[in-house]
Amino acid sequence: MVRNIVILGGNSHPQLTESICNILCIPPSNRILSKFSGGESRCEIKDSVRGKDVYIIQSGSGNVNDNLIDLCIMISACKTGSAKRVTAVVPLFPYSRQPDWPYTKSGAPLTQSSGSTKKDYTFESVPATPRPGAPRSAGLTNGVNGLAEKLTKTSLANDGTNGATTNGNTNGNGGDHFPTPRRSDTISSNSSATRGHHAEGSTSSQRSYTTHDYENPHNVNAFQSKPGYKQWVAQAGTLVADLLTCAGADHIITMDLHDPQYQGFFDIPVDNLYGKALIQNYIQTSLPKYQDAVIVSPDAGGAKRATLIADSLNMDFALIHKERRPTRFTEQRNASMMLVGDVANRVCILVDDIVDTANTITRAAKLLKKEGATKVYALLTHGVFSGDAIARINASSIDKILVTNSVPQSEHRRQCPKLEVIDISPVFAEAIRRVHHGESISVLFQHN
Amino acid sequence: MLDQMANEIKLIAGSSHPELSALVASRLGIDIANTMSLNYSNRETSVSIGESVRDEDVFILQSTAPGDVNDGLMELLIMIHACRTASARRITAVIPNFPYARQDKKDKSRAPISAKLIANMLQVSGCNHVITMDLHASQIQGFFNVPVDNLYAEPSVLRWIRENLSVDNCVIVSPDAGGAKRATSIADRLNTAFALIHKERPRPNVVGRMVLVGDVQDKVAILVDDMADTCGTLAKAAETVRQNGAREVYAIVTHGILSGKAIETINASCLAGLVVTNTVPLGDKAERCPKLKIIDVAGTVAEVRPHKKIPTVQSLIIQQAIRRTHNGESVSYLFNNVPV
Numbered sequence: 001m002v003r004n005i006v007i008l009g010g011n012s013h014p015q016l017t018e019s020i021c022n023i024l025c026i027p028p029s030n031r032i033l034s035k036f037s038g039g040e041s042r043c044e045i046k047d048s049v050r051g052k053d054v055y056i057i058q059s060g061s062g063n064v065n066d067n068l069i070d071l072c073i074m075i076s077a078c079k080t081g082s083a084k085r086v087t088a089v090v091p092l093f094p095y096s097r098q099p100d101w102p103y104t105k106s107g108a109p110l111t112q113s114s115g116s117t118k119k120d121y122t123f124e125s126v127p128a129t130p131r132p133g134a135p136r137s138a139g140l141t142n143g144v145n146g147l148a149e150k151l152t153k154t155s156l157a158n159d160g161t162n163g164a165t166t167n168g169n170t171n172g173n174g175g176d177h178f179p180t181p182r183r184s185d186t187i188s189s190n191s192s193a194t195r196g197h198h199a200e201g202s203t204s205s206q207r208s209y210t211t212h213d214y215e216n217p218h219n220v221n222a223f224q225s226k227p228g229y230k231q232w233v234a235q236a237g238t239l240v241a242d243l244l245t246c247a248g249a250d251h252i253i254t255m256d257l258h259d260p261q262y263q264g265f266f267d268i269p270v271d272n273l274y275g276k277a278l279i280q281n282y283i284q285t286s287l288p289k290y291q292d293a294v295i296v297s298p299d300a301g302g303a304k305r306a307t308l309i310a311d312s313l314n315m316d317f318a319l320i321h322k323e324r325r326p327t328r329f330t331e332q333r334n335a336s337m338m339l340v341g342d343v344a345n346r347v348c349i350l351v352d353d354i355v356d357t358a359n360t361i362t363r364a365a366k367l368l369k370k371e372g373a374t375k376v377y378a379l380l381t382h383g384v385f386s387g388d389a390i391a392r393i394n395a396s397s398i399d400k401i402l403v404t405n406s407v408p409q410s411e412h413r414r415q416c417p418k419l420e421v422i423d424i425s426p427v428f429a430e431a432i433r434r435v436h437h438g439e440s441i442s443v444l445f446q447h448n
Numbered sequence: 449m450l451d452q453m454a455n456e457i458k459l460i461a462g463s464s465h466p467e468l469s470a471l472v473a474s475r476l477g478i479d480i481a482n483t484m485s486l487n488y489s490n491r492e493t494s495v496s497i498g499e500s501v502r503d504e505d506v507f508i509l510q511s512t513a514p515g516d517v518n519d520g521l522m523e524l525l526i527m528i529h530a531c532r533t534a535s536a537r538r539i540t541a542v543i544p545n546f547p548y549a550r551q552d553k554k555d556k557s558r559a560p561i562s563a564k565l566i567a568n569m570l571q572v573s574g575c576n577h578v579i580t581m582d583l584h585a586s587q588i589q590g591f592f593n594v595p596v597d598n599l600y601a602e603p604s605v606l607r608w609i610r611e612n613l614s615v616d617n618c619v620i621v622s623p624d625a626g627g628a629k630r631a632t633s634i635a636d637r638l639n640t641a642f643a644l645i646h647k648e649r650p651r652p653n654v655v656g657r658m659v660l661v662g663d664v665q666d667k668v669a670i671l672v673d674d675m676a677d678t679c680g681t682l683a684k685a686a687e688t689v690r691q692n693g694a695r696e697v698y699a700i701v702t703h704g705i706l707s708g709k710a711i712e713t714i715n716a717s718c719l720a721g722l723v724v725t726n727t728v729p730l731g732d733k734a735e736r737c738p739k740l741k742i743i744d745v746a747g748t749v750a751e752v753r754p755h756k757k758i759p760t761v762q763s764l765i766i767q768q769a770i771r772r773t774h775n776g777e778s779v780s781y782l783f784n785n786v787p788v
Binding site: 036037038039040041043044045048049062063064065066068070072073074076077078080081094095176220233235236237238239242245246247356357385386387394 | 488521550556705707708
C-alpha cells in the first residue's frame with residue numbers, strides 16, 4: 001500500500017491501469033471521462049487530489065488525438081485541483097515517431113500511381129513509411145480504387161442538391177461549386193484540375209469520411225506544393241512536449257521513446273524506461289540455445305538498440321539496411337533491402353522499438369528466410385498494429401512475434417496466433433513507486 | 449520591390465470547415481494556401497505545408513466540427529506550430545467556434561477549466577493572435593496573453609430579423625439567464641420587448657424545469673442564444689414560450705453545433721425556424737431540417753485584406769476581421785455593423 005498517491009487512468013488502456021493499481025495495492029481513482037454529445041471531452045475527477053502525488057496513465061494508442069487531449073485535460077484538472085505533483089505515465093508516447101517523407105530528386109513526393117496497388121495482397125507491396133497516396137489497406141480491399149469510385153458516385157448524386165443549398169445562403173458564392181474532380185492515377189495529372197479552395201469546397205458531400213482522412217484520395221490528390229518549394233511534413237514532436245508541459249505535467253514516465261533525443265524537448269524530467277530488460281529476459285528464459293541465435297535490427301536506426309542486447313547476451317548481430325529512395329521509380333522496393341551479417345541456418349531475433357504497419361519487420365523476415373534463417377522471431381516494445389498489420393504478420397514468415405502491452409493487445413492477440421504479450425505493468429508500477437518515494441529508478445534501466 | 453513581395457496574407461484552411469474557408473478566401477480574393485493534413489494509419493495527424501510562409505501574415509481558419517473536436521484541435525495546433533517553425537511573421541488562429549468554450553469555470557471540485565487549457569495550448573504552439581466569434585463567455589479572452597478579437601454575429605442577426613420578421617411584433621427571449629445580456633442587447637437595438645426563461649440544469653446535455661419571465665402573449669418570440677448543441681434547451685424553451693401564448697417561435701443561435709438528435713428534436717419541436725450562422729460545418733443538416741436557415745459570416749471574418757486589393761471584392765464579418773487585422777485597422781467597427 002502506497003500512501004498519498006492517486007492513480008488515474010485514461011480511456012486508452014484500462015487493463016494496464018488496473019494491473020498497475022493491483023501491484024501498488026491501491027484502487028484507481030474515481031473519475032468521469034467521457035464525451036459531450038458535441039464531441040468535446042468531459043472530465044471530472046471525483047476523489048480529492050489536494051496535496052497528492054498524481055499519476056495519470058494514458059497510452060498514445062487508439063484514437064491518438066482524443067487520448068492526448070484527454071490526458072492534457074486530466075492533467076490540468078488535477079493541477080487546478082491543487083495536486084502536489086502530476087506525473088503523466090505514457091507507455092507509448094504519441095507523435096514520438098514522425099514518418100520521413102520520401103522525395104524524388106526533384107523534390108516531389110515519391111507517390112506511386114494508384115494503378116500499381118491493384119495487384120493482389122503481398123506484404124511488400126506498400127513502402128514502410130506511412131504516407132499519403134498509399135492506401136491503408138493495400139491490396140486487401142483494393143484500397144483507394146474502390147473508395148474513389150464510391151466517392152465519385154456519392155458526390156455526383158449529391159451534386160445538384162448541394163449546389164442549390166449553398167447557393168441560397170452564401171450570396172451566390174456557392175455558385176462556384178466544384179464538379180467532382182477526376183480521380184486520376186498520378187498526382188501530377190491532377191494538379192490543374194484541383195487547386196486551392198475548389199477542392200476543399202466539394203468535400204461537403206463526403207460525410208462518410210473524417211475530414212482529414214488518410215484514405216480519402218481527394219485530400220491527397222488536391223495537394224500540390226508550389227513550384228520551386230520543397231514541401232515538408234510538420235514535426236509535431238516539440239509541440240506535444242510543450243502541450244503536456246503547459247497542461248501542467250511535472251514529470252513524464254514513458255518507455256522506449258523512438259528517438260532518445262525526444263527527452264530533450266521537455267523542460268521537465270522525463271524518465272524513459274527501457275523494454276530491453278524484458279526482451280532480454282524473454283530471450284534468456286524462453287529461447288533454448290539462444291547463444292546460437294542472431295539478433296537482427298530491421299533498420300539502421302535500431303542498430304544501437306539491437307547491438308546493446310546482442311552485446312550483453314554475447315550473441316551475434318546482423319543488420320538490415322533499408323534503402324528508402326530507390327533510384328528508379330518503378331523498381332521493386334524489396335530489392336532495396338540488404339542484409340549485413342550472416343544468418344544462414346540460424347535462428348534470427350528481430351529487435352525493434354515499435355511495430356506499426358508491420359511493413360518493415362515482415363519484409364525483414366522474408367529477407368532473413370531467403371538468406372537461410374531457420375526461424376524468425378520478432379521482439380518489439382510497442383505493438384501498435386495499425387492498418388492491416390495483423391493480416392500482414394499472419395501472412396508473413398515470422399514464426400513468433402512478441403510485444404509488450406504498452407497499448408491494449410487483447411484484440412490483436414485474438415486475431416494473431418503468432419502474437420505473445422509481455423506484461424509491462426510491474427515495470428511501470430515499480431517506476432511509479434520509486435518516483436513517488438524519491439528513490440532512484442536507474443536500477444530499472446539495468447538488467448541482470 | 450521587396451516590400452511589395454513580403455508580408456501577404458496566407459490563409460490556411462483547417463480540414464474542419466472547408467466551405468467557410470473557401471468563402472472567406474473568395475471574399476479576400478486570394479487562394480487558400482496549399483496544405484494537406486491527414487491521419488496516418490496509427491491515427492496521428494500529419495500536416496504538410498506546400499508553400500513558403502516565411503515572413504508572411506498567416507491566418508489559420510479552423511472551426512470545430514461536431515464529433516471531431518479533438519482531431520480538429522490537434523490539427524490546428526500542429527498547423528500553428530508548423531508555421532511558427534517555418535518562420536511566419538505572425539500567426540492568427542481564426543476559430544469561429546471556440547472549442548471547449550463551455551468548460552470555462554471550475555463549477556465543481558476538480559472540474560477542468562478546459563477553455564483555459566486550450567488557450568494555453570494555442571499560445572504554446574506559437575499563435576500570436578486569435579479571432580473568434582461569440583464566445584460563450586467573453587471572459588475567455590482573459591485566458592489569453594495574446595490579443596483576442598471576439599467578433600459578434602449580432603449585426604448579422606439584427607439584419608436577418610429586420611429583413612425576415614416584422615420587428616414591431618417581436619419579443620426577444622433569452623433561453624437562460626446566462627444569455628440575458630446578449631438577448632437584451634439585441635432587444636435594445638431593435639427596440640422590442642424582452643423576456644427570459646429560467647431553467648434548471650441537473651446534468652450536462654439534460655434540461656430540467658423552465659419558467660418564463662416576461663410577456664410574450666400574441667407575439668413572435670425570438671429565442672436568442674450563442675450555441676445550440678443537442679437543442680434540448682431550445683425545443684423546451686420554444687414549448688414554454690408557446691404555452692405562454694406566443695404566436696410563433698423562432699430561434700437564432702450563432703453556433704449551430706446540432707449534435708446528437710438535434711435535427712430530430714428541431715423537426716419535432718414547435719419552432720417555426722432555427723437560424724444559425726455558418727461558423728460550424730453543417731453538412732447535410734440543412735437538407736434534413738427544412739426549418740434550418742443559415743446566415744453567412746464569412747465576410748466578417750475576412751475583413752483584413754491589404755488595401756491594394758480592396759476594390760476587387762467587398763464583403764462581410766470573418767473576411768472583414770482578417771482584412772482589418774492584417775492592415776492594422778480597428779476591428780470594433782464590426783461589433784455594430786454588418787460589412788456589406
